Amino acid sequence: MPVKMGIDYARLGGPESLDAMSDDFGHHGLFLYDNDDDFVDRVTSFLGQGTEDGEEGMAVVSQAKWALLREALGDASQRIRYLGSDLLYSRPLSAVADYDSMLRRALDEGAPAVRLFGELPLSKSREECEAWTLYEAVINRAFADRPMSILCGYDVRDQPAAAVEGAWHTHPWLLGEGWEDNPRYQDPAQVVGALTRPPRAVTDLRELPIDADPKALSARLRREMATLHVPQADAERLLLAAGEVLDNARTHGHGPRSQRIGRVGELVVWELSDSGPGFEDALAGYLPPRHEEGNRTGLWIVRQLVHELEFLSSPQGFTTRLWI
């Protein structure tokens, strides 16, 4: 399949605003390729020489691709940390968390920066494509001002067109001939917003009272989940996540007003309403918290724990709904 590797440079001559918009560079690049020679040439350049300066180099690719890289890198491959993509990319949101902890660890160990080449597993369905597109969009904000360069490879021979299309909207830079601005890049919040489904209509949830005492409340949720035959591990996750949501309701939402729980098909649904104004932030809970800012941790933890997180705004207040 022929790929358009480069873009028309003349088109980039454009408005001053494009230039002003991005005085930063290169933190999240897209590399589309359709042959192994290009793959090996560019990726070894990206990982190889840069890591001589003490940067930590990482490759998150399939074993077959790593074999190609390792052979071309020779001795330099020993400086590159290899992680199997099937392991790291098992779930989009935990991949963001893993990147974040790898970056912290590398910086703690004295590396000035991290350079990562990653190649997502092949998406097998439209849902998977969308989940990974969302992840690619989140990466832009999650590591915007962190010393982390990420180059994402897409082998257009294998990846479905929808995944490649998603990649075009989520990488500000292209590794074409040189490095180019990607004219099709979209604001991450816009991409995530477009990929976020509107909350589903859920009926048959059982309303539960809200105990003032947190211990009594979690005991009540436990009992309720036992009658719904929720597996122990899922119940624990829900309790952890619910604790964070309750915290948020107390801090930002004028206190919790009502809660409901029930089963919808295979999943357990729990929701909490408060009287607060809520918020509109498509990226809520997607960005890893920083040590220096404590207040965005709650929803991040919730997203890591649950299958899906929904927000519903109504004149009566704001509802946070978890699916586990």
Next chain:
Amino acid sequence: MGAKELDKGRAAHAARGSLSEEPRSSRHRTAREQAERELAAHIAVAEALAAWPRVENGFAPLLGSLAEALDCEVGVLWVPRGDRLRPQAFSQAEAGGLAEFKMMTLTSRLPRGVELPGSAWQQLEPSRRSSADRPRPPRWRAAVATGLRGAIAFPAVWADDVIAVIELVSREELELTERLRRSLAAIGYVLGDFLAHRRGILDEQVITKRQVEVLELAAQGLSLGEIAERLVVSPSTVKTHLANSYARLGVKNRAAAVAQAIRLGLVD
């Protein structure tokens, strides 16, 4: 080349003497200062070529001294391969601090006319870039973000053929005066002539030090066994070195390998 002995310390001092006494404000350099700078660049190239190590890593000292002579922070050697320029060497005055710019440089493969090195390649003459120029491709934005402001690139030419493009990047805006243009063109011809006769060193798979040692002894007429004895290795190891060097040099036997190595300047 070796005959061109230069008193390095004295020449460099003479060429750069007046610069060291003044703050570095390149914008208002006097004509004399500029001339001295260009002289220093010529001397740097001559010295680097004279001292050229016969095998690996010859480009780093060349780029380093050329960049230093022209008050530049970074030197990049680009070599045409097919219809793209590939970065072959990257030299920087101070380690660190340029990570993104270096990464973007090393991963770039520039067609004719694209970015500064591509312009120098296409136009066959020195080109210049300033931090105020628009548009700014990401690689150049990365440079500007680390405090680099001016860049020049010029081709190393031999028989109307661009053998390489040298890109120099400075923390100051660089002016491409008519004089400097002529100087760089002249340096480009010297370099082009030098590199054209040693295309072997521009190949990615340079021949290893050990292979050169074996070929040198072979050129002196030593037999396989004698070479092995001299290098304190087994004859089969010598055979392997020779076989590998044939592949690298694109030849089929020992005599041709020796001839080719001499022609490429790898062996005296």
